Amino acid sequence: MLDPEQSHHLRDVLRLEMGEQVILSDNSGYDYTARIMSLDGPVICRIEGRARGASEMCVAVTVYQAVIKGDHFDYAVQKMVETGAAAIVPYLAQRCVRRPKNPEKFVERAQRIALEAAKQCERSVTPPVGPICDFSEVLEQIRNGFTIFAYEREDRRTLRSLLSAGCPERAALIVGPEGGFAPEETEALLEAGAHAVSLGPRILRSETAAPYVLAQIDYACCTE
Numbered sequence: 001m002l003d004p005e006q007s008h009h010l011r012d013v014l015r016l017e018m019g020e021q022v023i024l025s026d027n028s029g030y031d032y033t034a035r036i037m038s039l040d041g042p043v044i045c046r047i048e049g050r051a052r053g054a055s056e057m058c059v060a061v062t063v064y065q066a067v068i069k070g071d072h073f074d075y076a077v078q079k080m081v082e083t084g085a086a087a088i089v090p091y092l093a094q095r096c097v098r099r100p101k102n103p104e105k106f107v108e109r110a111q112r113i114a115l116e117a118a119k120q121c122e123r124s125v126t127p128p129v130g131p132i133c134d135f136s137e138v139l140e141q142i143r144n145g146f147t148i149f150a151y152e153r154e155d156r157r158t159l160r161s162l163l164s165a166g167c168p169e170r171a172a173l174i175v176g177p178e179g180g181f182a183p184e185e186t187e188a189l190l191e192a193g194a195h196a197v198s199l200g201p202r203i204l205r206s207e208t209a210a211p212y213v214l215a216q217i218d219y220a221c222c223t224e
């Protein structure tokens with residue numbers, strides 16, 4: 001039995017009919033093929049099969065995205081979900097101009113956008129968003145893993161050369177705010193073992209950086 005929101009989506013938005021087949025997911029990483037048995041009130045489906053979701057990227061990337069202005073963060077979340085991020089962690093860097101007064105509300109909104117985006121792009125898992133971290137928590141969390149640090153002042157190492165040694169199973173990606181990283185932050189990230197990479201000769205907006213990196217990782221590691 002589907003919840004009221006899902007029932008509404010199937011019946012009134014997708015206008016599905018009795019007996020039609022649908023693919024359901026419960027955020028477990030599995031997809032279920034199911035058949036619609038009732039459309040009166042809550043939609044009832046009969047599950048007919050279960051398979052590992054094929055929509056997840058082969059590298060599980062957690063993006064640490066600095067909080068950015070206006071609706072740019074919303075846009076970043078939507079595009080990161082579409083391009084395959086496994087999780088999104090908003091964080092506050094020194095140069096963040098925007099500091100949400102109500103962090104819970106900020107995260108709730110981002111999570112809702114992630115859910116909508118995951119449905120729209122047919123992912124079997126909705127990437128979790130949040131809570132908002134400060135920079136020291138980011139350093140703590142990345143300490144023992146493989147971390148890609150999108151650094152606008154790096155001019156030598158590219159993502160291609162970093163991944164030429166092989167693709168990790170999971171990675172963290174750090175993206176800075178509109179004003180970039182403060183020197184102390186750059187130093188602390190390098191000290192924590194993050195690999196600084198250039199995303200090329202153009203300076204991208206903060207919201208463009210993560211989708212760009214995710215697409216490149218997908219190309220380099222997950223396609224034949």
Ligand code: SAH
Nearest residue numbers: 150151152175176179180198199203204206
């Ligand atoms: N105002 C800064 C640029 C910030 S761009 C400056 O002029 O130096 C916002 C973030 O996007 C950066 O902190 C970085 O994480 C990422 N980014 C954008 N363009 C990039 C590039 N060419 N290489 C690496 N990272 C980049």
